Amino acid sequence: xxxFKLENEPKIQxxxxxxxxxFDDLSIKIMEQLPASEPKVIxxxxxxxxxxxxxxxxxILALMIPILNNLSTTKKELDSTTLExxxxxQSNVNQYDLISVLxxxxxxxxxxxxxxxxxxxxxxxxxxxxxENLILE
Amino acid sequence: MQExxxxxxxxxxxxxxxxxxxxxxxxYQRPLYNHIRTIVLNHDDTDxxxxxxxxxxxxxxxxxxxxSKLFSWMxxxxxxxxxxxxxxxxxxxxxxxxxxxxxxxxxxxADVFFDGNExxxxxxxxxxxxxxxxxxxxxxxxxxxxxYETISEILGTSVGGLKASYHIAVKKIEAFVSxx
Numbered sequence: 653x654x655x656f657k658l659e660n661e662p663k664i665q666x667x668x669x670x671x672x673x674x675f676d677d678l679s680i681k682i683m684e685q686l687p688a689s690e691p692k693v694i695x696x697x698x699x700x701x702x703x704x705x706x707x708x709x710x711x712i713l714a715l716m717i718p719i720l721n722n723l724s725t726t727k728k729e730l731d732s733t734t735l736e737x738x739x740x741x742q743s744n745v746n747q748y749d750l751i752s753v754l755x756x757x758x759x760x761x762x763x764x765x766x767x768x769x770x771x772x773x774x775x776x777x778x779x780x781x782x783x784e785n786l787i788l789e
Numbered sequence: 790m791q792e793x794x795x796x797x798x799x800x801x802x803x804x805x806x807x808x809x810x811x812x813x814x815x816x817y818q819r820p821l822y823n824h825i826r827t828i829v830l831n832h833d834d835t836d837x838x839x840x841x842x843x844x845x846x847x848x849x850x851x852x853x854x855x856x857s858k859l860f861s862w863m864x865x866x867x868x869x870x871x872x873x874x875x876x877x878x879x880x881x882x883x884x885x886x887x888x889x890x891x892x893x894x895x896x897x898x899a900d901v902f903f904d905g906n907e908x909x910x911x912x913x914x915x916x917x918x919x920x921x922x923x924x925x926x927x928x929x930x931x932x933x934x935x936x937y938e939t940i941s942e943i944l945g946t947s948v949g950g951l952k953a954s955y956h957i958a959v960k961k962i963e964a965f966v967s968x969x
Contacts, residue, residue, distance in 0.1 A: 656963050657963060665932075666826070666932050668905075669902040669903065670832065675822075683807065683810070685840065686810070
């Protein structure tokens with residue numbers, strides 16, 4: 653067989669045939685298959701997403717209300733030092749007012765604590781050099 | 790080019806999208822059909838791949854950068870779809886893609902949608918023996934008569950490389966036809 657040269661030959665076609673009228677309804681067929689509502693689906697999904705986010709944010713805020721309340725109430729509470737200072741320097745509460753509020757038991761407790769400290773008082777008195785002057789007066 | 794950009798805008802606008810896409814199908818169905826047919830060879834498979842290609846094009850329109858022409862972008866998608874289809878087909882029937890191609894060519898003789906004469910059939914057989922890239926280049930250059938610049942855009946290969954591939958392909962085909 654003689655050597656075959658592609659460029660010397662008349663153009664060889666593919667030989668493929670296409671069914672008649674194939675292209676007539678192809679575009680319709682494809683259009684039907686398109687995910688038509690896809691952009692809308694995305695937008696609805698996005699809306700939903702933002703709705704969920706909004707609900708979550710509101711929920712978190714709602715859950716935080718008791719915590720916030722607690723925070724503000726604890727802030728209002730006074731610590732004992734401030735209270736003591738207030739009573740000592742600012743108020744006109746005197747000893748008798750305090751005694752009237754105290755129960756008898758409280759008072760006896762206070763007394764015993766003073767009795768226990770007698771030794772300490774004695775020590776202070778014996779070491780105090782001014783004591784004799786005070787007695788003389 | 791100006792006109793093409795206008796057309797792309799219509800394709801992206803949800804209001805004009807459907808009408809524009811219908812026009813896109815009508816404009817490109819034949820060249821894309823021919824392109825896919827040269828790769829997958831029989832009509833039914835081409836039909837499947839072509840429809841998938843258009844659906845893919847539609848889905849990825851918003852990603853179209855416009856740095857290449859719409860035409861070559863669509864060709865690229867069609868080429869990928871056709872090659873993927875062949876790979877899947879050979880995987881499903883668990884044979885190599887070469888065997889599959891040879892089988893398909895054998896089937897061509899009995900295909901009602903192939904009326905090729907002896908030389909046409911021989912040419913198809915010769916092409917089937919080429920490596921994938923050379924096949925593509927030869928089909929796009931010889932059958933579809935695309936310019937090297939266009940093929941270069943579609944396949945992402947340099948024009949020089951394409952010319953070399955084409956000439957090697959022609960030499961191999963001529964050798965095959967001469968000896969068979």
